[in-house]
Amino acid sequence: MIHPTNMRMIISTKENEGIANKVEEWYGAKYRYSKIDHALVQ
Numbered sequence: 834m835i836h837p838t839n840m841r842m843i844i845s846t847k848e849n850e851g852i853a854n855k856v857e858e859w860y861g862a863k864y865r866y867s868k869i870d871h872a873l874v875q
Contacts, residue, residue: 837874 853863 837869842869 849865850863852865854865856863
């Protein structure tokens with residue numbers, strides 16, 4: 834069952850281009866991984 838505590842959310846927009854903090858190994862795609870604030874999940 835999908836629940837906020839066991840899912841991944843992907844957001845892709847031009848506005849997020851400058852906040853990437855990682856680079857994908859094979860294709861060089863930039864991305865950011867961060868945990869969602871617990872208060873937001875509620």
